[in-house]
Amino acid sequence: MRFPTSKRGEGRRAHSRRKFALGAAVCLLALAACLAACAPSTAPQPTDTNAAMAETGESDGGDADASTTGSFSTAADFTDVSTGMFPDIQRNAEFQNAGNRGCAACHDDLFTLDKNNGSFVHITNQVGMKKGSYNGDCVVCHYQKMGTAGNIMSENLHVRHYSSPEFVNANGNCWSCHVTDTDEGGNIIMKLFEDVKYDMRFGGYPNEDETDIHWLERHGWDEGTFSGVVREADPKLDVQVDQATSAEEDEFNILNFERIEGEDAYDQIEKSVNDDSYRFTVEGVGKPGEYTLDDLKAMPQTEFTAAQYCYVAGYNTAMFDNMPMKGVKLSDFIEAVGGVEAGTNTVTPVAVDGWTAIYPDGATDLQSYIDNDAVIVLERYGHDLNIAQGGPVEIFVPGTGGTATVKNLVGIKFSKTDNPPVYSDIAVPSIEAGALINMNTSWFDNDGVQAKVGEPVTLEGASWGWTFGDACNYEVDKILFSLDYGQNWTEVDSPDSFDPYQWTHFTMTWTPEKAGTYIAKAKAVSKNGVERGKDASIIIQVSE
Ligand SMILES: Nc1nc2c(c(=O)[nH]1)N[C@H]1C(S)=C(S)[C@@H](COP(=O)(O)O)O[C@H]1N2
Ligand SMILES: [Mo]
Numbered sequence: 152m153r154f155p156t157s158k159r160g161e162g163r164r165a166h167s168r169r170k171f172a173l174g175a176a177v178c179l180l181a182l183a184a185c186l187a188a189c190a191p192s193t194a195p196q197p198t199d200t201n202a203a204m205a206e207t208g209e210s211d212g213g214d215a216d217a218s219t220t221g222s223f224s225t226a227a228d229f230t231d232v233s234t235g236m237f238p239d240i241q242r243n244a245e246f247q248n249a250g251n252r253g254c255a256a257c258h259d260d261l262f263t264l265d266k267n268n269g270s271f272v273h274i275t276n277q278v279g280m281k282k283g284s285y286n287g288d289c290v291v292c293h294y295q296k297m298g299t300a301g302n303i304m305s306e307n308l309h310v311r312h313y314s315s316p317e318f319v320n321a322n323g324n325c326w327s328c329h330v331t332d333t334d335e336g337g338n339i340i341m342k343l344f345e346d347v348k349y350d351m352r353f354g355g356y357p358n359e360d361e362t363d364i365h366w367l368e369r370h371g372w373d374e375g376t377f378s379g380v381v382r383e384a385d386p387k388l389d390v391q392v393d394q395a396t397s398a399e400e401d402e403f404n405i406l407n408f409e410r411i412e413g414e415d416a417y418d419q420i421e422k423s424v425n426d427d428s429y430r431f432t433v434e435g436v437g438k439p440g441e442y443t444l445d446d447l448k449a450m451p452q453t454e455f456t457a458a459q460y461c462y463v464a465g466y467n468t469a470m471f472d473n474m475p476m477k478g479v480k481l482s483d484f485i486e487a488v489g490g491v492e493a494g495t496n497t498v499t500p501v502a503v504d505g506w507t508a509i510y511p512d513g514a515t516d517l518q519s520y521i522d523n524d525a526v527i528v529l530e531r532y533g534h535d536l537n538i539a540q541g542g543p544v545e546i547f548v549p550g551t552g553g554t555a556t557v558k559n560l561v562g563i564k565f566s567k568t569d570n571p572p573v574y575s576d577i578a579v580p581s582i583e584a585g586a587l588i589n590m591n592t593s594w595f596d597n598d599g600v601q602a603k604v605g606e607p608v609t610l611e612g613a614s615w616g617w618t619f620g621d622a623c624n625y626e627v628d629k630i631l632f633s634l635d636y637g638q639n640w641t642e643v644d645s646p647d648s649f650d651p652y653q654w655t656h657f658t659m660t661w662t663p664e665k666a667g668t669y670i671a672k673a674k675a676v677s678k679n680g681v682e683r684g685k686d687a688s689i690i691i692q693v694s695e
Contacts, residue, residue: 226257226321236599236690238379238668247353252327253344254286255598257317261286276539278469279403286345287465291588349670349688351636353378359636374667381667381693382635389607389660390632390643394653396456397472399532404539405461405470405553408504416503420559421538431544432501432562437489444529444543450479450487453526455549458615458654460591462552462578467593467687471613473654476547478528482521485565491517497571499564500546500557508548508555509572515555516573517565519620523550524652527563549652550618552578552587575620582623582683590616590625590683592673598690607662610689614645614675615654625677626651632659633672637686645675663693 227233227250234243235250243249250256258264262278278288293304308328312318318327329341330353351359356367356377364375364382374381406417423429430441454477461470481498485491498517500508507513525548529536536542541558548555555574581587592614602608616625627649631640645655655675663669674686 226317226323226327227251229322229324229327236668236692240379242377243379248326249348252330253348254328255345256327257321261289274405274407275403275470276406277402277404279397279401279472285465285467285469286343288468288470289465290343291463291465291586349672349690351376351378351380359638376636379668380636381665381669382638383663383665383669384635384639386632386634386641387662387664388632388634388641390630390641390657391660392630392643392645392649392655392657394456394473394649395656396475399474402472402474402531402540403459403461403470406504406539406558407506407510416505417538417559420503420543420561424538424543429543430562431560433488433564434562435495435565436485436491439488442488447479447527447529447544451483452477452529453480453483455524455526455652456650457547457549457652458613459547459553459556460615460617462554462587464552464588464591466588466591466685467689468588468591469593470553471591471593471615471654473613473615473656474531475533476526476528477530477533478526478544478547481525481527481546484527491565492567494567495565497566497568499566500560501562501564502557503559503561506557506559508546508557509574509577510554512572514566514568514571516571519573519575520546520548523548523619525549527560548574548619551575551623552589552617573620575623578617578619579622588683589623590614590627590675590677590681592630592675592687594671594673594687594689596689600689600691602661602663602691602693604663604666604693604695607660608691608693609658609660610671610691611656611658612673612687613654613656614673616675616677618651624679625681625683627655627675628678628680629676630655630657631674631676631686633686634661634669636670637672663691666693666695668692 229248229251231251232244232248233250234240234247235252235256237243237247237249254261262275289304293302312323312328315323317323325341328344330344330347332340332342332347332352334340347353351363356363367377368375372379376382408416420429424444427443429444431444431447432441433439454475456473456475458471458473461468464470479487496517497514498520499514508515525546528541528545528547529543531540536545538559541556544560545556545558546560546563551574578587578589582589592612594610594612596610596612600608600610614627614630616627617623618626627645630643630645632643633640643657649655657673659671659673661671669691670688671691672686672688674682676682
């Protein structure tokens, strides 16, 4: 069975001739046990550079798989400077070469780039929304080694780039991907271009305060920014919030164990559904045994909508959706299968591929699943779950990261164990260390949104936070918007009546008053006042 690949990827493939797959080495180790799924990046970011790029430097790029997949849109020569999406000023050209830096300067879709790289398949089958993911989604797993997941990407990516004729012939160098910065001790450090380009800090000014801005203005930087990005301190914004569901075609889809070749576990479960031999094996209950899909459908059904969010999503992620689902609530299910013995404290969802909620332990604390309204899901979007969606049966645990949602189930076990692992106990230290992003905001658009002076432009996005136990409660209270590099924020409430299991979707309508390049930022604040991590940024280009 083949899983659907992203529409974006298909479209791009149609007009690309021969794609060169960078990153055959990116994830060699990534298939190994993965606590969580990490996304490669995709944000297609049309830049002046990309548009102008001569389609040269094609490579046979290894085997057939590698050369027909991926997304490499040819590097422009680094010595042929470009401002990309930034204002056309000397500093962005000659002193920043902004259009030739960052992943998007050469790769129009990191997602297809990372897909099917010969010997392995990256875990993301599809990424969601109108955009792909950007490299922020990569680094959660791959910056260092996140739990059991990913590999240490920097080593592999450095070697891969410096052994690539495209990169080397285009005079690619450290600054193609990085910016230089100093740490608190004054030591020179390298950051990723994408992690810096949306901040006023971009290009080497230390602070982001009024003194700096004033100084810049007095030295010929009319906008008070080195980037020439226009700051609008008091933008006329009209922000509407709702809990709209995401479109089915925008679902992201992750399988941590998928292999490329041959009949795999997913083929087998699909076959069993088609020939009616599928059985859902239940252990540790009053009426243990093998249940058919019809047996499950005959149990009391609950309809609900909930956000699905990859445990290891990056800032401004595409690993995010809000889906209508239907199935048997875990508490109703336990009743329907004859109850569990007193003292039963552990649930073990059994998936056809061996994925478990807390990999590799398998067992999880039952009470927290009940408390979080876990559901044995049979349908999404009004139809039976297909195999890629986790069919025919998955357990969905609202309020937490995607890993707890175990797809493609062949059964479930209930038991008594000593101290079963609690999901939030495992997640909280990583959240506190800043390694997991438990509250997030995403723009659904890509950089380079086009707008006109005096005409309203509408951007879309969503915020959401985990609500798993008291220790991990990040229900969204407010969403904050800024059009001046985060100096001033417009606050928008996420109403108390909103369901915390669902995202708060927003549409931000803005009528620009002056032409220029802007950066819109958005971030969420939780009900308990936590503002965690980096905001989500997007470039808007306003013309007369
Ligand atoms: N059987 C199975 N279930 C799984 C996984 C998996 O690899 N196998 N991946 C998990 C991860 S890490 C995520 S983010 C979600 C993704 O669910 P989706 O593909 O429906 O969006 O499924 C989870 N459940
Ligand atoms: Mo995930």
